[in-house]
Amino acid sequence: DIVMTQSPDSLAVSLGERTTIHCKSSQTILDSSNNKNSLAWYQQKPGQPPKLLFSWASTRESGVPDRFSGSGSGTDFTLTISSLQAEDVAVYYCQQYYRTVSFGGGTKVEIK
């Protein structure tokens, strides 16, 4: 099984500050059929299902603000929020869909 490890577990950031969340896979998740990394990022707010933010590591879903960006390749990936807004308080999960599916443990983002 592919293990996804996120860091940090939680962080508190001031409004307007930059936020970076890391995700590491235990093996490469590069899909040779399209040369893309099979990595998604989700945002989950309390009482709601997860919401897809990015697929293929960096492809932003429609409607996701451009202050969010996804990057990385191979086994190391990053979700960045360039300027944290109050509505971004949530738990963020990475997920690989290269070999079945597995999730990272989540990163809780709060306002400092």
Next chain:
Amino acid sequence: EVQLVQPGAEMKKPGESLKISCKASGYIFTNFWIGWVRQMPGKGLEWMGIIYPEDSDTRYSPSFQGQVTISADKSITTAYLQWSSLRASDTAMYFCARPKMYYYGSGNYGIDAFDVWGQGTMVTVSS
């Protein structure tokens, strides 16, 4: 509108059986896989398994193999997750989710990220 509709909550006693549903609408049910995800209270997301309703091809996470059964009924565009004997440790929110699909040639499609989610069913198992 593409939707997955789940019942809000179920309350059961230990040892009882349960089958929860995920009703799909707004798309061709047999063209997409449907997966199940567990979230225990205050915890993260755990992958349980996935089914392709067209032929009922089912894949389970090793952690859930033998613990639950995933099925689908094409005639009523509904996927199911069931337990034969519930335990208190099964208390959790259960989400169904549909992945996007991508074409990679020779008539083959792969699973992409999960863009459609049900609201979740809260299963509480308590005596």
